[in-house]
Amino acid sequence: MVRKIIIAGNWKMNKTMAEAKALVKELKGLVADVKAVEIVVCPPFTALNAVVEAAAGSNIKVGAQNVHWAGSGAFTGEISAAMLKEAGVEYVIIGHSERRQYFGETDATVNQRLKAALAAGLKPIVCIGETLEEREQGMTEKVLLTQLEGGLAGLSSDQVAGVVIAYEPVWAIGTGKTATPEMAEETHRYIRCTLKSLFDEVAEDVVIQYGGSMKAANSGQLVAQKNIDGGLIGGASLEAESFAALIKNAVA
Ligand code: PEP
Numbered sequence: 001m002v003r004k005i006i007i008a009g010n011w012k013m014n015k016t017m018a019e020a021k022a023l024v025k026e027l028k029g030l031v032a033d034v035k036a037v038e039i040v041v042c043p044p045f046t047a048l049n050a051v052v053e054a055a056a057g058s059n060i061k062v063g064a065q066n067v068h069w070a071g072s073g074a075f076t077g078e079i080s081a082a083m084l085k086e087a088g089v090e091y092v093i094i095g096h097s098e099r100r101q102y103f104g105e106t107d108a109t110v111n112q113r114l115k116a117a118l119a120a121g122l123k124p125i126v127c128i129g130e131t132l133e134e135r136e137q138g139m140t141e142k143v144l145l146t147q148l149e150g151g152l153a154g155l156s157s158d159q160v161a162g163v164v165i166a167y168e169p170v171w172a173i174g175t176g177k178t179a180t181p182e183m184a185e186e187t188h189r190y191i192r193c194t195l196k197s198l199f200d201e202v203a204e205d206v207v208i209q210y211g212g213s214m215k216a217a218n219s220g221q222l223v224a225q226k227n228i229d230g231g232l233i234g235g236a237s238l239e240a241e242s243f244a245a246l247i248k249n250a251v252a
Pocket residue numbers: 010168172173174175176211212213214232233234235236
């Protein structure tokens with residue numbers, strides 16, 4: 001099976017509604033002819049509706065940056081999967097390293113959020129990745145195995161086929177340090193082999209994105225690797241021109 005290339009922009013806590021609309025309007029024009037990439041933008045919750053409207057009828061899909069596992073209730077500050085669906089959202093990022101680092105996200109809560117997203121028909125992008133310290137201690141594979149086992153626990157193979165994994169070495173996020181294409185490919189291969197041992201042949205269908213200082217200058221070399229099926233992009237997704245160039249170079 002030929003896997004889709006999915007490139008998603010994680011805007012984090014950036015862009016007001018007006019800024020978000022303007023960015024999507026500009027991006028729409030720049031990527032209108034792109035067919036080989038599924039393009040996703042993930043604005044903050046407050047701009048979701050505006051972005052869904054601005055992206056309507058285009059090849060740009062919309063994602064959220066988090067989702068709660070409960071359907072409703074006393075969870076101040078959280079958003080449910082049904083709320084995201086109603087807003088017209090298709091994708092949702094789960095377990096980004098910033099959520100793990102600053103907001104107490106664990107593999108267990110990733111797993112709960114993931115199950116809620118799948119049950120609601122959202123397409124989850126589950127983030128995994130090692131810190132610099134873990135890499136230097138030779139623990140990368142162990143960390144990724146633990147995150148995959150915990151994050152995907154209890155899922156069927158069919159469900160796993162619909163999960164996007166974003167491999168984001170924490171040391172490469174927002175630092176300008178990118179894993180070399182070869183280094184990233186080696187880790188992506190490990191992730192796919194691990195998925196195979198956990199969920200069988202369906203692992204071949206799973207889209208595995210790379211994230212960490214991906215930009216127009218390196219997206220082509222990264223996405224050219226056999227097991228790298230796109231990217232999760234922070235900084236370079238905040239301007240329409242840089243994001244469009246990254247997308248086009250990825251499949252040039
Ligand atoms: C991210 O935060 O998911 C990310 C990859 O950020 P950046 O592209 O800025 O490194």
